[in-house]
Amino acid sequence: xxxxxxxxxxxxxxxxxxxxxxxxxxxxxxxxxxxxxxxxxxxxxxxxxxxxxxxxxxxxxxxxxxxxxxxxxxxxxxxxxxxxxxxxxxxxxxxxxxxxxxxxxxxxxxxxxxx
Amino acid sequence: xxxxxxxxxxxxxxxxxxxxxxxxxxxxxxxxxxxxxxxxxxxxxxxxxxxxxxxxxxxxxxxxxxxxxxxxxxxxxxxxxxxxxxxxxxxxxxxxxxxxxxxxxxxxxxxx
Numbered sequence: 001x002x003x004x005x006x007x008x009x010x011x012x013x014x015x016x017x018x019x020x021x022x023x024x025x026x027x028x029x030x031x032x033x034x035x036x037x038x039x040x041x042x043x044x045x046x047x048x049x050x051x052x053x054x055x056x057x058x059x060x061x062x063x064x065x066x067x068x069x070x071x072x073x074x075x076x077x078x079x080x081x082x083x084x085x086x087x088x089x090x091x092x093x094x095x096x097x098x099x100x101x102x103x104x105x106x107x108x109x110x111x112x113x114x115x
Numbered sequence: 116x117x118x119x120x121x122x123x124x125x126x127x128x129x130x131x132x133x134x135x136x137x138x139x140x141x142x143x144x145x146x147x148x149x150x151x152x153x154x155x156x157x158x159x160x161x162x163x164x165x166x167x168x169x170x171x172x173x174x175x176x177x178x179x180x181x182x183x184x185x186x187x188x189x190x191x192x193x194x195x196x197x198x199x200x201x202x203x204x205x206x207x208x209x210x211x212x213x214x215x216x217x218x219x220x221x222x223x224x225x226x227x
Contacts, residue, residue, distance in 0.1 A: 043217040090158055101208055103149050108158035
């Protein structure tokens with residue numbers, strides 16, 4: 001366990017379904033992230049939350065909706081997805097301060113399959 | 116725009132061999148560089164973090180170096196073992212909106 005926990009580990013959903021991915025960190029970090037990893041592609045940053053405020057939205061389609069209710073929890077709400085959205089979704093956290101940045105900690109990911 | 120390249124894309128070595136994985140980046144204005152390991156279908160495990168002011172970091176059989184001015188980093192694995200088989204990713208952090216840019220990885224296979 002890295003200190004970042006993602007649930008569920010695997011998810012199969014139809015294109016008309018609504019589901020949510022959950023991420024939880026108990027590292028005391030102040031920033032959390034959603035990344036998408038598709039086959040043969042580098043990891044793509046989707047969303048960044050710093051101190052519970054969204055600071056980055058990398059042109060992600062509106063069918064992906066993030067929520068950060070507090071500094072320890074991050075959700076990714078999914079609706080009307082497409083088959084090309086099938087991928088490994090990774091959550092990460094980091095501790096950032098004026099003194100510097102101290103690296104990212106990743107969860108184990110949620111393998112999403114859209115049918 | 117920062118671009119990160121990893122060479123080779125895949126590598127197969129016999130057990131016990133020492134090996135070097137390469138990472139290059141186009142913009143040298145980085146805060147730090149992080150090496151990760153990823154097993155198939157799993158998340159990323161952080162191996163080493165090198166701040167921009169540092170030249171290298173060591174952890175067990177792993178040694179990572181950073182030459183910021185030339186935009187290069189290497190990950191040296193000593194006495195490789197089958198359990199080292201995984202994909203190794205390097206990522207550079209350039210700040211400004213928490214930008215962490217990943218390479219496409221090197222897929223390593225260590226054979227008995």
